[in-house]
Amino acid sequence: MSDYGMRHELPAYLREWQEKIENRARKYGLDFFPQVFEILSFDEMNEVAAYGGFPTRYPHWRWGMEYERLKKTGEYGLSRIYEMVINNNPSVAYLLEGNSLVDQKLVMAHVCGHNDFFKNNFTFKITDQDRRAPESAEDMVVSRKDRVPTRKWIDTFANHAARVRRHMERHGVSPVEEFIDVCLALDNLIDPPGRMLEGRPKVEEPEEPDAIEVPKLKAKSYMDSFINPQEYVDAQRKKLEEEAAKARRFPESPQRDVLKFLIAHAPLERWERDVLEVIREEAYYFWPQAQTKIMNEGWASYWHSRIMTEFALDGNELIDYADRNASVLSSGGGKSINPYKLGVELYRSIEERWDKGQFGKEWEDCDSMEERRHWDRRLGLGRKKVFEVRALHNDVTFIDEFLTPEFCIEHKMFTYAWSNRNDRFEIDTREFRAIKDKLLFKLTNFGQPFIYIEDGNYENRGELFLRHDHQGVDLDLEKARETLRCLFRVWKRPAALATTVDGRATTLRYDGKEHTTRPSPK
Amino acid sequence: MALNIDQDHARFRDIVKGRIRQNLRKYISHGELLGRQGKDTVSIPVPQIDIPQFRFGDKQSGGVGQGKGDQGDPLDGGQEGDANGKGKAGQQEGQHALEVEVTLDDLALILGEELQLPRIEPKGQSKIASDKDKYTGIRRTGPESLRHFKRTFREALKRQIASGTYSASKPIIVPVREDKRFKSWNTAVQPVANAVIVYMMDVSGSMGDEQKEIVRIESFWLDTWLRSQYKGIESVYIIHDAAAREVDRETFFHTRESGGTMISSAYKLCADIIQKRYPADEWNVYPFHFSDGDNWSVDDTLQCINILRDRVLPSSNMFCYGQVESPYGSGQFVKDLREHLGKDERVVTSEIRDKDAIVDSIKAFLGKGR
Numbered sequence: 001m002s003d004y005g006m007r008h009e010l011p012a013y014l015r016e017w018q019e020k021i022e023n024r025a026r027k028y029g030l031d032f033f034p035q036v037f038e039i040l041s042f043d044e045m046n047e048v049a050a051y052g053g054f055p056t057r058y059p060h061w062r063w064g065m066e067y068e069r070l071k072k073t074g075e076y077g078l079s080r081i082y083e084m085v086i087n088n089n090p091s092v093a094y095l096l097e098g099n100s101l102v103d104q105k106l107v108m109a110h111v112c113g114h115n116d117f118f119k120n121n122f123t124f125k126i127t128d129q130d131r132r133a134p135e136s137a138e139d140m141v142v143s144r145k146d147r148v149p150t151r152k153w154i155d156t157f158a159n160h161a162a163r164v165r166r167h168m169e170r171h172g173v174s175p176v177e178e179f180i181d182v183c184l185a186l187d188n189l190i191d192p193p194g195r196m197l198e199g200r201p202k203v204e205e206p207e208e209p210d211a212i213e214v215p216k217l218k219a220k221s222y223m224d225s226f227i228n229p230q231e232y233v234d235a236q237r238k239k240l241e242e243e244a245a246k247a248r249r250f251p252e253s254p255q256r257d258v259l260k261f262l263i264a265h266a267p268l269e270r271w272e273r274d275v276l277e278v279i280r281e282e283a284y285y286f287w288p289q290a291q292t293k294i295m296n297e298g299w300a301s302y303w304h305s306r307i308m309t310e311f312a313l314d315g316n317e318l319i320d321y322a323d324r325n326a327s328v329l330s331s332g333g334g335k336s337i338n339p340y341k342l343g344v345e346l347y348r349s350i351e352e353r354w355d356k357g358q359f360g361k362e363w364e365d366c367d368s369m370e371e372r373r374h375w376d377r378r379l380g381l382g383r384k385k386v387f388e389v390r391a392l393h394n395d396v397t398f399i400d401e402f403l404t405p406e407f408c409i410e411h412k413m414f415t416y417a418w419s420n421r422n423d424r425f426e427i428d429t430r431e432f433r434a435i436k437d438k439l440l441f442k443l444t445n446f447g448q449p450f451i452y453i454e455d456g457n458y459e460n461r462g463e464l465f466l467r468h469d470h471q472g473v474d475l476d477l478e479k480a481r482e483t484l485r486c487l488f489r490v491w492k493r494p495a496a497l498a499t500t501v502d503g504r505a506t507t508l509r510y511d512g513k514e515h516t517t518r519p520s521p522k
Numbered sequence: 523m524a525l526n527i528d529q530d531h532a533r534f535r536d537i538v539k540g541r542i543r544q545n546l547r548k549y550i551s552h553g554e555l556l557g558r559q560g561k562d563t564v565s566i567p568v569p570q571i572d573i574p575q576f577r578f579g580d581k582q583s584g585g586v587g588q589g590k591g592d593q594g595d596p597l598d599g600g601q602e603g604d605a606n607g608k609g610k611a612g613q614q615e616g617q618h619a620l621e622v623e624v625t626l627d628d629l630a631l632i633l634g635e636e637l638q639l640p641r642i643e644p645k646g647q648s649k650i651a652s653d654k655d656k657y658t659g660i661r662r663t664g665p666e667s668l669r670h671f672k673r674t675f676r677e678a679l680k681r682q683i684a685s686g687t688y689s690a691s692k693p694i695i696v697p698v699r700e701d702k703r704f705k706s707w708n709t710a711v712q713p714v715a716n717a718v719i720v721y722m723m724d725v726s727g728s729m730g731d732e733q734k735e736i737v738r739i740e741s742f743w744l745d746t747w748l749r750s751q752y753k754g755i756e757s758v759y760i761i762h763d764a765a766a767r768e769v770d771r772e773t774f775f776h777t778r779e780s781g782g783t784m785i786s787s788a789y790k791l792c793a794d795i796i797q798k799r800y801p802a803d804e805w806n807v808y809p810f811h812f813s814d815g816d817n818w819s820v821d822d823t824l825q826c827i828n829i830l831r832d833r834v835l836p837s838s839n840m841f842c843y844g845q846v847e848s849p850y851g852s853g854q855f856v857k858d859l860r861e862h863l864g865k866d867e868r869v870v871t872s873e874i875r876d877k878d879a880i881v882d883s884i885k886a887f888l889g890k891g892r
Contacts, residue, residue, distance in 0.1 A: 046527075047526065047527040050527055050530075051526075051527070055526075056526065059529060059530055059533070060530060060533070061530060061533040061534040061536075061537050062530075062534075062573070063527060063530040063531075063534075064527065064529075064530035064531035064532070064533055064534030064535070065534045065571065067527045067530065067531050067534075068531060068534065068622070173533075177533070181573055184573045184575075185573050185574050185575055186575075187575075188575050188576065188577075189576070336587065336588075337585075337586055337587065337588055338588075341588075411588060412588055412589055412590060413586060413587070413588050414586070414587055414588070414589075414591065415584060415585070415586050415587075416584050416585060416586075416587050416597050417584035418584060422596070424596045424597070425584070425596065425597040426593075426594050426595060426596055426597065427587075427591050427592065427593055427594060427595045427596075427597065428584065428593065429593060430593070435586055438584065438585060438586050439586050442585060442586070447578070448576075448577065449576050449577065449578060451576050468576070473578045473579065474578070474579050475576055475577065475578060475579060476577055476578065476579040477579070479574045479575060479576070479577055480574075480576055482574030483574045483575055483576050485574075486574065497576075
């Protein structure tokens with residue numbers, strides 16, 4: 001038992017079930033960190049949920065807002081939090097006090113799935129606190145079975161809270177909180193792939209530029225020191241060198257980790273820098289979960305179904321279980337895709353395809369619908385394949401690789417778009433390619449725009465210049481302007497963002513007093 | 523049990539109150555808060571309390587859904603994002619406007635701070651008294667839970683010294699039954715300030731729905747403020763055209779009569795009610811009158827002024843007249859009042875041209891702290 005578990009230990013009958021379910025899960029091949037379940041009251045559950053699963057976070061009004069929302073919707077019976085689990089070693093998960101046994105069993109089974117995913121999926125390696133720079137591509141993806149990574153994130157978040165509290169005691173609550181607001185406006189401007197490579201020695205050193213030659217007037221060698229006096233040549237060289245330094249870009253290449261750049265180069269107070277570091281750390285912690293929402297929830301749902309139906313379910317709990325399971329996996333209809341549902345169905349489809357051998361060149365080349373329908377090579381590779389998939393993919397590659405036209409038809413998927421004519425969202429198409437593209441687009445970079453810092457000394461005026469890599473969808477301009485204001489607060493000099501609005505290259509700029517919107521210079 | 527989150531929650535509530543303060547004028551002039559009123563709370567929609575980020579605009583992006591339907595069919599209902607009850611608390615906040623419940627006391631406080639309203643000083647001595655028990659006395663008998671520790675030991679010490687059983691070198695004091703003293707209550711008489719608000723409204727043909735809306739909004743805020751200043755407050759509602767009658771709150775705001783206007787009828791009824799039910803030496807009386815100022819005749823206006831001067835004003839803290847501009851223009855009455863009673867500091871008049879003027883009118887009425 002870890003220290004975390006001491007607060008609200010499980011009663012004996014639940015502990016028994018925990019052991020039984022965990023043993024079963026291991027038998028299926030799931031591999032997770034030691035698990036600690038805590039049982040929480042309704043209010044405590046809401047608190048922890050408002051804190052994003054953690055018992056302690058830095059003080060901020062946003063948690064209070066979330067708490068009020070959860071409490072209200074909970075009290076009115078609109079929503080209920082069944083489970084929460086933290087990617088930590090040991091894994092910590094919460095059960096809601098007063099839930100029926102079948103609910104608790106369902107949650108425990110579900111949590112085993114999540115924790116297996118946390119431990120084995122490659123995107124979560126970014127949360128290993130003893131992570132070393134990878135030496136090869138394989139190193140970035142594959143987890144070594146025997147390695148037990150350090151993930152003491154509960155402690156880390158508590159330390160963050162202590163740091164922020166200390167700053168608040170020193171500098172007042174309001175200034176620190178307002179600065180946190182500013183940081184949070186920027187906390188999606190991080191570079192997770194870059195972070196994975198952090199600490200790696202640079203592969204190629206840029207070549208030393210040629211020595212600077214000062215052009216001289218032509219002269220005979222004995223006249224040279226008179227026509228081109230040495231002092232003049234030296235002065236000229238110095239000037240040229242200065243100009244070259246100016247021409248050198250800062251940063252050298254566009255940077256996606258805006259927060260890192262700001263921490264290193266913005267004129268910040270010490271406490272401000274520290275707060276920004278805290279926000280950046282936490283943003284990276286949450287990033288893999290956002291990257292694997294479909295896979296993670298799908299995986300957990302896949303396993304809770306199997307564990308419950310094949311083992312843990314008592315006959316008289318069947319109806320309750322079916323009801324709960326249905327509400328978790330309901331596809332809702334309309335404008336939403338339920339990640340739980342999409343994920344679990346994709347895993348099932350993969351399992352079936354690999355069991356029947358519906359993959360590879362032969363399958364792809366087969367044009368006969370009749371033959372495809374009855375295709376069964378009895379390979380039985382399904383189980384092995386889903387475990388491999390859960391380790392090596394994120395949502396984007398998962399959809400890219402395993403979403404099939406048959407799947408889209410079976411699950412009645414469509415794309416929708418805003419209709420200017422009718423002033424409403426309308427079903428656009430049921431065409432496979434379009435559905436896949438749209439899904440992938442939504443998922444890439446977790447539906448966040450790609451923003452780079454291009455210049456920290458724009459036009460040699462010390463201004464911050466960012467570029468939005470426009471891929472078809474405009475930014476929310478109102479929000480973008482507000483965000484520029486936050487950038488100004490950190491950088492203390494004007495900040496500008498180059499983007500595309502209605503097909504035109506546009507630069508938004510905020511100079512501390514007013515916002516301007518201009519066509520970008522070519 | 524105290525939770526960590528309580529602090530964050532309190533911060534959030536503070537921010538919300540700040541937002542309400544910033545937008546108070548808007549809330550007042552739009553009358554958004556009426557109809558959202560519970561027993562002691564109002565639920566207020568608070569706009570834009572989220573944190574901005576670079577993100578995609580909504581309309582261009584669209585997305586993928588699941589379900590029946592043909593190309594071109596509209597989507598409705600489902601919200602983007604998690605629609606189900608289960609799930610981890612995400613990092614993403616919801617996009618809908620936030621509704622926050624605020625108590626009427628808090629709202630009054632915000633109103634007071636924002637408009638810089640002075641606290642009201644209840645006039646005169648109030649004769650209404652209430653009994654209040656305070657634990658200030660001492661008795662020889664009582665329950666153990668009320669035992670007065672110090673007094674008990676003092677009595678024991680007294681007794682021991684008197685009887686010579688006390689030794690300074692070995693100061694052991696043992697109280698016996700007779701030494702015990704208990705806390706006990708005394709009944710104090712406390713004056714209580716009571717107040718009554720008399721709302722009068724002209725419902726003659728020229729007062730349209732919009733004028734009534736203005737009256738409704740204004741009286742909501744007047745009510746909220748005065749209620750925060752007095753413990754027991756009562757309201758009287760009077761409507762009048764050519765004749766006046768007392769009605770309940772519901773009728774007051776929703777009746778539309780037609781006919782002429784005899785303001786004196788309302789003042790007479792008001793004076794009668796005050797005299798009969800709310801004697802001035804026991805009550806703080808606040809008559810408010812709203813009209814479009816189109817009185818029937820000059821004679822009636824003179825009569826109004828006489829009633830006010832002789833019967834209403836002497837028993838009131840102040841008298842407020844709000845003239846609402848109607849489609850038929852604004853009447854003469856406010857000018858008459860100012861001419862005859864303008865010097866009396868108990869009389870406050872204000873012209874309310876449109877909803878935006880409500881705030882200033884409230885300030886004019888309540889700004890005197892009477």
